[in-house]
C-alpha cells in the first residue's frame with residue numbers, strides 16, 4: 001500500500017487508507033447515542049453571548065455555556081484580538097453564525113452593546129436558534145464565506161470598508177460601514193445579460209456573436225496569409241518582407257493614383273512584426289526630402305475614421321524608383337466602391353430576361369453612419385491644419401460593419417509637394433469631394449454629381465432617401481464661399497451625430513461583454529503552461545518528493561484526476577468542462593476538497609484545491625529559481 005507524507009506546507013490533506021482487517025468496534029448510529037448529543041449541546045458556547053454579548057435566558061433555563069461576561073464583545077472577533085484569546089475552549093464547538101441578512105457593523109466609535117437585546121433582536125435570536133446549519137462540505141460557498149471571516153480578510157488594509165461619512169452627507173452622521181468582500185478574481189465572472197445590452201444580437205456596428213467570431217477568424221487568417229509563389233516581388237524592402245499585392249497584378253487595366261500607377265501590398269515589418277499596407281507609387285522621383293514633412297504631420301493624426309500613416313520612403317527594390325507609404329493594415333478591408341458601387345450581376349433565374357448588373361442600394365441608416373464618420377474624420381484632419389485631398393469611393397475603406405476609414409492620406413501631399421497650395425482651399429475642396437461621394441453612394445453612380453447627371457441624381461436621391469440627405473449633399477457640393485467649413489456640416493447633422501454616438505457607445509458595451517467571455521482564457525493557458533513545465537520532467541523521475549511518498553505526488557494524482565479519468569468501462573473521459581472546472585478551481589485555490597486516487601487504486605488522498613495550488617506554485621517556483629533566465633516572470 002502506498003504511503004503519503006503530508007505536503008510540506010501546512011495543510012489539511014487527509015490520508016485515506018484501506019480499512020484494516022482487524023475488527024474494530026462498530027460505531028453506533030447517532031440516533032443510538034442520545035446522551036452524547038445532549039452532552040455536546042450542554043458544553044456549547046451560548047450563541048447569544050457570542051453574537052450579542054449577553055443572553056436573556058442565562059440562568060432562566062438556557063442550557064448553553066455562559067462564560068463570565070468580558071467588557072466588550074465585538075460582533076466579529078478579529079483573529080489577533082485579545083478577545084478571541086479569552087474565549088473558552090468550548091467556544092470552538094459553537095456552531096458558526098450564519099446571518100440570514102447582510103451583515104452590518106457600525107462605524108467607530110462602536111456603540112455600546114445593548115444591556116439586553118431589544119425585542120426585535122430577541123425574535124431574531126430565536127429564529128437563528130432554529131437555523132439549520134449546513135454540514136461541512138455540503139455548502140461550499142458557505143464554507144468559503146466562513147473561511148474568509150475566520151482568516152480575518154475583513155481586516156485586510158486593501159479592503160477598507162466604505163465609509164459613507166467621508167462623503168460628508170449631513171443626513172448620515174452615523175452611517176454604517178458595509179463589509180466589502182474581497183472579490184475572488186480567479187473565479188469565473190459572468191457576462192452582462194444580453195437583455196441589458198442594446199440589441200446584443202445584432203447592433204449597428206457589431207455583428208452577432210457568431211458572425212463576429214467568424215469575422216475575427218477571417219481577419220486572423222488574412223493577417224497570416226502566405227505569399228503566393230512566382231510574384232517576382234522583392235524579398236525584403238526597407239525592413240518589410242512577405243509582400244503580397246492586395247489587387248490583381250495581372251489585370252489589364254492598370255490601377256491609377258492620379259497620374260501615377262499605384263499598387264497596394266500587404267507586408268510584414270521586421271522591426272515590430274506587425275502587418276502594414278504599403279502603397280507604392282511607381283516611377284516617382286523624389287526631388288526634395290522636405291516632401292516627407294507632411295507625412296510626419298500625418299503620422300501624428302490618430303482618428304478612428306482615418307487609416308493611420310506609419311512612414312514613407314523611396315526604394316529601388318522594385319527595379320524602378322518608387323515612393324512607398326506605409327499605413328495601418330486593416331485585414332479584409334474593402335473600398336466603398338467594392339462594397340456598394342461595383343455592379344454585380346443579379347442572381348441567375350431560369351427563363352428571366354437579361355438584366356444589367358446593378359449596384360446595391362445603401363440603406364439610409366448605413367448612409368448616415370458613413371456621413372457622420374466621414375464628417376468626424378474631416379473635422380479631425382482640418383483641425384490639425386491638413387487636408388484629406390482624397391475623399392473618394394476608391395480610397396475610403398469599409399473596415400468592419402458600418403465602419404469607415406479614409407485611406408491613402410498624405411500621399412497626395414508628397415506627390416504634389418512642388419505645387420504651391422493653400423490649405424484652406426484644399427479643405428474646401430475636401431467638402432466638395434465629400435458631397436460627390438454622398439451623391440455616388442445615394443445613386444450608385446460615381447459620376448452622379450457631374451453636370452449632366454446632377455438633376456437626375458437629385459431626383460433619385462429624393463425618391464430613395466429623406467430630404468435631410470439631399471440637404472447635406474447639396475450643402476457639401478454647393479459653392480458656399482470661403483466661410484463654408486466642416487463645423488457647419490456637423491451642426492446640420494447634429495441629431496444624427498447624437499444617434500451615432502449612442503450606437504457607438506452601445507457597440508463598445510457589446511464588445512466589452514464579448515471580451516468578458518474571453519477573460520478567463522489567459523489564466524487557464526498560463527496554468528496549463530505551468531503544468532507543462534512541472535509535469536513529467538525527466539530530472540524529477542528519481543526525486544523522492546515526486547515519488548509516492550513525496551509531497552509533490554499530489555500534483556501527479558491531480559493531473560490524472562483532471563486529464564486521465566476513465567469511465568466504468570475503462571474508456572477515456574474527455575470532458576472539457578471537467579478540465580475547465582478543475583483548473584479554474586485550482587487557479588482560484590478554493591477550499592473545496594477533491595479525492596485523488598492512486599493509479600493502482602490502493603490508496604487515496606483528500607486534499608483541497610488550495611493545497612494542490614500551493615504544491616504547483618512551489619514546484620514551479622523551484623524551477624524558476626533553477627533557471628538562469630528571467631522568463632518565468634510572465635507565468636506567475
Ligand SMILES: Nc1ncnc2c1ncn2[C@@H]1O[C@H](COP(=O)(O)OP(=O)(O)OP(=O)(O)O)[C@@H](O)[C@H]1O
Pocket residue numbers: 246247255256257262263264277307327328329330331332333334335337394395397407
Ligand atoms: N490600409 C489598408 N488595409 C487593408 N486593405 C487596404 C488598405 N488600403 C488599401 N487596401 C486594399 O487594397 C486594395 C487596393 O486599394 P486601392 O486603393 O488601390 O483600391 P482600388 O479600388 O484598386 O483603387 P484604384 O483604382 O485607385 O487603384 C483594395 O481592395 C483595398 O481594400
